Amino acid sequence: MPQKRSRAVLxxxxxxxxxxxxxxxxxxxxSQEVLGSRxxxxxxxxxxxxRGEINPTFRVLSKLAYGLDVPLSELFLLYEARQREEAIRR
Known part of the structure; x- marks a missing residue:
């Protein structure tokens, strides 16, 4: 049986x-399923x-924000906060 390959974090x-x-x-x-369908x-x-395995396009990020029912700017603000946290941990 073929082995399932996992994607690497980018x-x-x-x-x-x-x-x-x-x-x-x-x-x-x-759930991820409900978010995806939205x-x-x-x-x-x-x-x-x-999981940080893909580089989503702007269009995909817009769809994600729409599905989450938040402005894209809110998603980016939270991203920036999480990025600062990651930098501190390193």
Whole structure:
């Protein structure tokens, strides 16, 4: 049976973005599946964003913010806060 390959984390900025997305999703008590259906994204894609495994386009970030029912600017503000936290930890 073929072995499932896991994706590598792209970098700390992607981890920070994923943490921000996961935090907003948790606050709204949404599953990845519900968020994905609201924003027109597959739940696996939402999970990959949250794990920092992909580099989402602006369009995808807009869909994510729409699905979360927050302005994109709020997602970026939380991302910046999480990025600062990651920098302090390093």
């Amino acid at each position: 970098g700390p900025e992607f981890v920070a973005l994923g943490r921000a997305a996961r935090e907003v999703r948790a606050r709204r008590d949404l 924003g027109g994204l597959h739940r696996n894609y939402v999970g990959a964003i949250e």
